[in-house]
Each structure stands twice: as C-alpha cells, then as structure tokens.
Amino acid sequence: SQQGEEDPQALSIQEGENATMNCSYKTSINNLQWYRQNSGRGLVHLILIRSNEREKHSGRLRVTLDTSKKSSSLLITASRAADTASYFCATDSGAGSYQLTFGKGTKLSVIP
C-alpha cells in the first residue's frame, strides 16, 4: 500500500527560484528519505531524516519533518536546470520493517 504521497505532482519554476515539494504519509515511521530520478534513469538517494529530527540540510537541500502532521517537505534553493527531475519521498513502516514505500513523485522542471 502507498505510504508517502508527494504534492504537487508537477512543478515548473525559473532557474534561481526555490522549489518546495511536500510529502504526506499515513503511519508512524522510523525515518523518511528523499530520492531523485532523472528521466528514464534509476533513483538516487538525496537525504534521510530520522523521526526525532525536525530539519536537515545537505548543500542546497533542506528537509523538514513534522511527525505530528505526518508530513515532510523538501526545499531546493537557487534551483538550476540540472535539478530538473522527479523527486520521491520514501518511508518505512515504523513497525520493525525496514521496507521502504515510495510515493508517486513530484516532477520538477527548472526553466533556464
């Protein structure tokens, strides 16, 4: 069953702008991860945030986690054309299983 769900489904911005994508999930988790997929390629892990963390940074990426609202956001600052890709959140079930469930993704287009 689908655990994470990204919003919006598609996002188009100008180069240099910030891009924000959201993820909502249904059950408690141990951690939440964000992945990126360039068109027709495999997914690449971007960042992991633990359930006891509220915010995490990695380069131009900022991830927040609100376990009370069961939601997370991924912010990409100063976007570049090379950031054009689909972004997925992935969550575990939090019930002793390390299995990840992926959402449908947000397709980000950064226009030069």
Add this chain to the structure above:
Amino acid sequence: ETGVTQTPRHLVMGMTNKKSLKCEQHLGHNAMYWYKQSAKKPLELMFVYNFKEQTENNSVPSRFSPECPNSSHLFLHLHTLQPEDSALYLCASSLYSGENTIYFGEGSWLTVV
C-alpha cells in the same frame, strides 16, 4: 556509477519469449530488490531478497520469476509476458538496517510486443 549494474538496459520481447534481466551489486549489501515503474503509477516493490532468501513477494504474477544465487547477484526471469508488463524494471540493493538507504541501478526498459 551507483555500484548496482543492470543488464540489458533495453529489451524488446514477444509475448511467447523467455528472457532474463540481470543485476549485480558491488556495494557489499545483503539485501536486493526488484521494483517495477510504470507510467503514472507509484514505484511497485516486486521482490525482496535478504541474504539470498526471498523475504517478500508482493503478489507478483508467476510469469515473473526471481533468482538470487548469492548476495551480489539477482535475476528476473520473464516468460509469457503481457503488453501491460512493459515498464522500467529497477534493481536495487541496501544494507537492510534501521536506516535502509537503497541504491538503485539504472534500470532495464522492457517492451512487450
């Protein structure tokens, strides 16, 4: 280069053919996965192997048959497929642990004609 290599990258097969997808990981991981990605659908987990033992089979039709001879190699044997099985098949691996970061291959594009 992600450390997970899939072959072939593209495959076209008829509905009566038998073919196999191959995956190899060079990361020392103990878990390997097959995912299916179709247009406009979430990534679907098909099979999970942990230390060569199948630990998950998400109601995948028997026309898909996985094989994991060791922790580094994973195969997906295909036979009597349907056109709706056309998709991107992604192999992945991980250290199956509390922070289960998954490393994906580049995928095998399968077209069933």
